[in-house]
Amino acid sequence: MSAAARKSVLVVTRHAQPGRSLARAALDTTLATAAFDQPVNLLFLGAGVLQLIPHQDSSAVGVRNLRKVIDSMPLYDVEHCYVDTDAAQRHGLTTADLPSGAILVDVAAQRALFDAHHHILGF
Amino acid sequence: MGMAVALNYCLLIMAAPASGYTSLTAARFGAAVIAQGHILPRVFFLDGGTSNGLATAITAQDEKSPLTEWTQLATAHGTELVLCVSSAVKRGLLDSAEAQRHGFPAATAHPQFALGGLGLLVEAMQSADRVITFGAPE
């Protein structure tokens, strides 16, 4: 498949975890798309930013630590992820809390992301 | 409305059949896509959506069964129905290979659904002109 023929995918993750498995599904889809060498970006929108709270310890509930998996994205060559500025502020997340390579995006920049990809997957 | 070219569609289903009628809407949409002259080579079921492939789901006689709607789509038009394998096995949906691997006597996924990796979604998205997602609030 030539690079020009590749279709880019924007994954929009809008739900918090560990309450819902959708957050995990969004991340798995992002990683799988990247693992198959297809262009993909991940946007944390609304309550989705809550997935980024640092120092998560899910050992007592017995599920995988989602934030740690999020931190592996650069190894899948997903160098950047996009984070809803308003929602981050609303939930008290600062730049220091975010994964390396995170880019804060206001509504206009979020919309530009929507328009810049071939497909959008809403989780 | 005139349509110049047939488009290639891929559906991504996240809605579970028992939590509302979104999966019925999605199956109807799939049929309408084909009726309008487009092609629908693959429907990918992810997360709660994988329950659409549960062979043992019982629907009341006077209601529509999502399982029947999906399998009719597959039978009539050759649409491939793929359940994300890790979402599926978590929910007890096993094909005969997975059932054997985990030591269960029989498959619980309907035989017209295949278990497969997210790579099959990635592949479908690459060839699709349209990817339409169906999710539902819990």
Added chain:
Amino acid sequence: MLPATAFDREGFLKTRQAWSPAVAEQIAAGEQIELSAAHWEIITLLRAYYEQFDSSPAMRPLVKWVKIHLGADCGRSVYLLSLFPGSPAKIASKIAGLPKPDNCL
């Protein structure tokens, strides 16, 4: 030697805590692999990956992870294939006592 009941049907350790270097040798023997220093480098890196990212890597991130830590000569899929023929991410994870890399990846 751990009994067969310590492993699942595909030979992955059921509990990560049961792992030891001796167990790694046992699993590797089952895969017809004799562990060399080069194998151990990768196994140690894989266990560090799991510690940091709470998941077993797919092939692509594994290659990159190895490249970061051992340099470009080792951070290549052919190199990993020569050590763990067939499916390096899966086989090396198995020997390192980690869960099977996610089916979906």
Added chain:
Amino acid sequence: MLHTLNCSPEHPALQDCLKLLRAEDALLLLGDGVYLALAQCSNGQALQATGAALYVLEADARAAGVHARLALGFNVVDDAGFVALTERHARQMAWY
């Protein structure tokens, strides 16, 4: 682009959708989303203010009883109409 909204008027997804909705977009209400098309729904009025083309899926509107008390400005589409919306718009975002 096409937005589909499948949640009640009280759900936070609506606020996110409202922020991203542009006048050149289309929005199709599905499932519990059809309640936004009720006359008198203030959130429905906020949707109208975006200038986007607003649609309600016929089967779902009927199932909810909304078809009989639809606000002006919401167009009813059947399944073929839904497909036509996806023909016209290359991208879809599902809000739920």
